Amino acid sequence: MVKIAHWIPVFPFLAFWLNMMVGRRLGKGAGYIAVAASALSAVVSFLVFQGLFAGGTSYSLGTWITINGNPITVGIIVDSLTVMMLLVVSVVGTLIQIYSIGYMAEDPRFSRFFAYISLFMACMLGVVLADNLLLLFIFWEGVGLCSCLLVAFWYEKPAAAAAGLKAFITTRVGDTGFLIGILILLASGHSLRFADLGGLPGHDFLMTVAALLIFMGAVGKSAQFPLHVWLPDAMEGPTAVSALIHAATMVAAGVYLVARSYVLFLDHPLALQTVAVIGAISAVMAASIACKMNDIKRVLAYSTMSQLGLMMLGLGVGGYTAGTFHLMTHAFFKALLFLGAGSVIHAVHTQDIREMGGLLNKMKVTGITFIVGSLALAGIMPFAGFWSKDEIFLAISHQGNPVFFFAAALTSFLTAFYMARLIFMTFFGAYRGKHHAHESPAVMTSPLVVLAVFAAGLGFIGSPLCNGVFQHFIEKGDEVVALNYSMVIFSTVLSFSGIALAYAITIRGFALPPAVLSNISWLTRLVENKYYFDELYDFLFVQPFLRLCGAFKRFDALRVDGFVNGVAAFVGALAQVIRKAQTGLVENYLLMQAGGMLLILLTIMGKICRLF
Amino acid sequence: MIPLGHFVILSMFIFCIGVFGVLTQRNAIRFLISVELILNAANINLVAFNKYYGSPDGLGQIFALFVIAIAAAASVVGLVLVIAIYRLRKSVFIDDFNLLKW
Numbered sequence: 001m002v003k004i005a006h007w008i009p010v011f012p013f014l015a016f017w018l019n020m021m022v023g024r025r026l027g028k029g030a031g032y033i034a035v036a037a038s039a040l041s042a043v044v045s046f047l048v049f050q051g052l053f054a055g056g057t058s059y060s061l062g063t064w065i066t067i068n069g070n071p072i073t074v075g076i077i078v079d080s081l082t083v084m085m086l087l088v089v090s091v092v093g094t095l096i097q098i099y100s101i102g103y104m105a106e107d108p109r110f111s112r113f114f115a116y117i118s119l120f121m122a123c124m125l126g127v128v129l130a131d132n133l134l135l136l137f138i139f140w141e142g143v144g145l146c147s148c149l150l151v152a153f154w155y156e157k158p159a160a161a162a163a164g165l166k167a168f169i170t171t172r173v174g175d176t177g178f179l180i181g182i183l184i185l186l187a188s189g190h191s192l193r194f195a196d197l198g199g200l201p202g203h204d205f206l207m208t209v210a211a212l213l214i215f216m217g218a219v220g221k222s223a224q225f226p227l228h229v230w231l232p233d234a235m236e237g238p239t240a241v242s243a244l245i246h247a248a249t250m251v252a253a254g255v256y257l258v259a260r261s262y263v264l265f266l267d268h269p270l271a272l273q274t275v276a277v278i279g280a281i282s283a284v285m286a287a288s289i290a291c292k293m294n295d296i297k298r299v300l301a302y303s304t305m306s307q308l309g310l311m312m313l314g315l316g317v318g319g320y321t322a323g324t325f326h327l328m329t330h331a332f333f334k335a336l337l338f339l340g341a342g343s344v345i346h347a348v349h350t351q352d353i354r355e356m357g358g359l360l361n362k363m364k365v366t367g368i369t370f371i372v373g374s375l376a377l378a379g380i381m382p383f384a385g386f387w388s389k390d391e392i393f394l395a396i397s398h399q400g401n402p403v404f405f406f407a408a409a410l411t412s413f414l415t416a417f418y419m420a421r422l423i424f425m426t427f428f429g430a431y432r433g434k435h436h437a438h439e440s441p442a443v444m445t446s447p448l449v450v451l452a453v454f455a456a457g458l459g460f461i462g463s464p465l466c467n468g469v470f471q472h473f474i475e476k477g478d479e480v481v482a483l484n485y486s487m488v489i490f491s492t493v494l495s496f497s498g499i500a501l502a503y504a505i506t507i508r509g510f511a512l513p514p515a516v517l518s519n520i521s522w523l524t525r526l527v528e529n530k531y532y533f534d535e536l537y538d539f540l541f542v543q544p545f546l547r548l549c550g551a552f553k554r555f556d557a558l559r560v561d562g563f564v565n566g567v568a569a570f571v572g573a574l575a576q577v578i579r580k581a582q583t584g585l586v587e588n589y590l591l592m593q594a595g596g597m598l599l600i601l602l603t604i605m606g607k608i609c610r611l612f
Numbered sequence: 613m614i615p616l617g618h619f620v621i622l623s624m625f626i627f628c629i630g631v632f633g634v635l636t637q638r639n640a641i642r643f644l645i646s647v648e649l650i651l652n653a654a655n656i657n658l659v660a661f662n663k664y665y666g667s668p669d670g671l672g673q674i675f676a677l678f679v680i681a682i683a684a685a686a687s688v689v690g691l692v693l694v695i696a697i698y699r700l701r702k703s704v705f706i707d708d709f710n711l712l713k714w
Contacts, residue, residue: 584710586643590634 002051002078003059005129008044008086011037012121019118023111030111031101034118038097041125042090049083058131058195067186075131077194080474081324085128085256088331092248093121095447099339100240102443103346107238113153117244120146124249128256132192133182133214136257140178140217143250144171150245151237163233170230174220181213198263211264211271214257215278222254222308225282229533231305235297239342242297247304247338248331255311255327262320276316280407282309285531287414291421292527295351296341299422303377304334306411310392317404319395321471325462326388328470332458333376333385336451340370343444344426347437353425355434360427362437365445367427369452374423376455378416379495381488387459393487409494416498424506619660627653640694640704644687651683 015037023030060075097117104113123142130136145168152164184206185192218224223231234246245251258265258275265272283306290302307330314323343366344359345351360367376383379390389412396404431437439445462470504510511517526532626649633646655676662672694704701708 586706586709587635587638594631594635 002048002057004044004051005048005078005086006061006076008041008048008090009122009125009129011040011044012118012125016115016118016122019111019115023115026111028101028105028110030114031097031104034114034121035094035097035101037118038090038094038121041121042087042094045083045086045090048078049087052078052080052083060131064135068189070186070189070191072132072134072192074135075193076129077131081256081259082128084324084328084474086125088328089121089124089128089249092331092335092451093117093124093244095450096240096244096248096335096339099243099342099444099447100238102441103240103342104238109153113150113238116146116149116153117241120150120245120250124253127253131194133185133194133261134192136260137175137178137182140221140253140257141175143245143253144168144175144221147171147234147245147250150241151234153237153241157236159233160236163230163236167230167234170227171220174217174227177213177220178217181210181216184210184213194260197261199267204268207264208268208270211261211268212274214261214264215271215275218254218257218312219278220254221257222251222312223282223305224254224278224309224312225285226533228282228286228305229537232298232301232530235295235301239297239338239345242301243335243338243342246301247334251304251308252311252327252331255308255315255323258312258315259320259324259327262315265315266318272316272318274316276313276401276404279309279312279314279316280404282306283313283411284309284407284414287411287418288527289530290418291414292524293418294354296344296353296356296422296426297338297351299353299418300334300337300341303337303415303418306415307334307377310389310408310411313404313408314392314395317396317399317401319392319398321462321474322388322391322395324474325391325470326385329376329384329388329455329458329462332451333373333383333455336369336373336448336455337377339444339448339451340366340373343440343448344370346440346444347435348433349435350433353422355432356426357429357433358427358431359437362431363439365439365448369445369448370427371423372452373455374419376459378419378499379412379491380416381492382456382459382463384455384457384459386491387463390484390487390491391462393491394484397487409490412491413494413498416495417502420499420502421506424502429507616660616664619656623653623656623660626650626656638705638707640697640706640709643706644690644694647690648683648687651679655679 012034015034018033019026019030023033026033058075058077058079060073062074063071064074065072097114100113100117104110107113120143123139123146126139127136127143130139148164148168151167152161155161155164182192188203188206188210190196220227231246231251235242237246265275286302286305286309290299290306293299293302307326311323311326311330314326343363344356347363347366348356348359350356372383376385379386393405393408393412396408460466462468529535630646630649630651630653633649634643637643637646658672658676658679662670666672697709698704
């Protein structure tokens with residue numbers, strides 16, 4: 001039954017094609033086609049999931065190209081990691097597209113939106129199914145393209161168009177590294193199949209570099225430090241896009257890539273260590289920025305970055321199941337949070353949480369599901385995020401680096417703080433906005449409910465209470481997951497103290513004494529300005545590039561154009577002189593003609609005379 | 613039999629008369645007649661050389677016939693142009709036809 005896996009991306013691709021061709025005439029039908037296609041993908045994914053238990057394996061559709069006698073196959077990988085990702089992508093994607101039918105209902109480019117979303121689904125499922133790096137790279141670029149198209153979907157807004165470009169160019173930096181990494185593997189004569197990445201012979205340092213370059217692609221795609229700057233700006237896109245691409249699936253592709261080529265990282269400890277360090281930095285940094293953001297979507301964007309950093313940290317310390325488990329639970333609750341945020345924005349027509357408040361009474365379904373998602377993210381027992389975050393904590397403590405543990409603990413505390421702050425400012429207190437808020441239509445709230453069920457319950461499959469079903473499925477080993485009570489108490493206390501602090505500040509108006517505040521004002525300024533990364537990159541890359549462009553422009557205008565214009569001016573001046581010969585009198589022309597003929601005649605005669 | 617040189621000299625004279633006419637005549641009709649003289653000078657040469665040295669199938673004569681036919685067509689075009697210009701400028705003197713210049 002697993003041999004049907006390659007049909008999974010085909011349905012969304014057909015939907016993309018159909019919506020591109022005739023979508024405008026279909027009206028609402030464009031949305032239904034897209035939803036039906038991803039629902040079909042979800043069904044086939046379930047069949048493949050079943051087939052996997054019946055002993056299905058990876059298979060190949062044939063050889064694509066041969067490089068250096070090294071065949072690159074169009075291979076389909078079918079294992080537990082792929083099946084997990086397939087289910088996450090297709091189920092979350094279907095729910096988000098159902099939501100989008102309501103969210104995008106008023107949009108004049110309704111069918112275009114669903115065409116892009118379908119193309120994204122096709123590429124994302126392709127990323128998950130590809131069995132070698134090169135094939136994955138093709139789809140990887142495809143999701144990058146769709147991300148750019150969808151971020152800049154409302155391109156009438158200059159900010160959206162700029163954000164689309166920024167997303168594309170920033171990830172391109174990472175992807176260039178990724179491609180170089182693939183080429184290093186190819187040049188060393190290695191197979192690009194994921195199954196063959198373990199124990200690569202060859203120069204150890206070169207292979208470490210290759211692993212780091214492949215990780216660079218993941219850094220760009222997953223918005224990790226230092227290529228994270230595009231993700232907050234990507235929030236200019238429609239909220240459904242933020243939920244699907246910039247929270248649940250595409251940004252998780254970086255984590256998936258590391259998990260997929262995990263053996264390569266395991267063989268080269270330096271590369272694995274880098275994954276952990278980058279993850280830890282991203283997690284803490286993004287979580288701290290999220291505490292100072294007032295835009296509901298940007299808080300969630302930084303939260304996504306932070307959680308992806310946590311997954312990377314989990315993978316980097318050797319917690320393969322921990323990282324992938326958190327990837328799965330995060331996809332559900334973060335999609336839920338983004339869709340909830342979209343529903344709130346739909347109702348109050350602003351993204352600024354300072355203009356919200358007291359929305360729980362007005363939007364019961366959105367409010368409750370949003371709170372469920374937040375509790376899952378903050379890691380409150382028994383919601384999904386608790387179990388997966390606990391796994392990461394355990395993995396870090398198992399590895400035993402105190403710095404990583406501190407980073408994870410700090411991230412966890414900050415996460416609870418900013419999510420509680422967001423909840424209190426949005427759903428509690430008095431309403432501070434002007435617009436009349438109302439609950440969203442059922443087509444938008446029902447996906448919220450389904451996702452909330454997942455966000456609440458999905459954690460159990462990986463919890464010790466269910467004997468770690470998920471861990472056995474992913475790892476196929478007999479990893480014992482015992483409930484570590486001290487860890488549970490520790491993380492719960494951490495989360496609740498974050499929530500309590502947020503409650504004190506936002507609801508009770510608690511503030512630090514001015515003396516302390518002025519002492520840490522540099523820190524708040526630093527955080528408010530997102531650690532000045534945009535300014536730094538502007539200074540380091542954008543401005544020098546613009547100056548270089550200016551120099552080229554001047555060279556072009558003065559030298560190149562000067563030469564071309566000079567040639568033209570010379571010919572023109574010459575023509576001014578020579579054109580006097582054109583008298584317009586036929587006799588003159590004829591005289592010249594006769595003279596020329598005479599000259600030719602004399603030349604010929606001269607030659608003939610010389611012969612004798 | 614008349615020697616070949618006579619034909620050549622005759623044709624040279626006609627050619628020179630034609631060239632002289634083309635270079636000196638201001639009247640467009642005379643100009644066209646002079647052009648016809650040049651063409652006919654060439655025709656005499658073609659026929660004469662064909663007779664003395666030519667192949668038995670009379671290629672030169674056939675060629676002369678072609679020249680005559682095309683010359684007729686060319687003078688038709690020339691006359692049409694002259695008439696058209698005459699209607700415009702009320703003149704057949706070619707030094708009045710000086711529109712095509714800088």
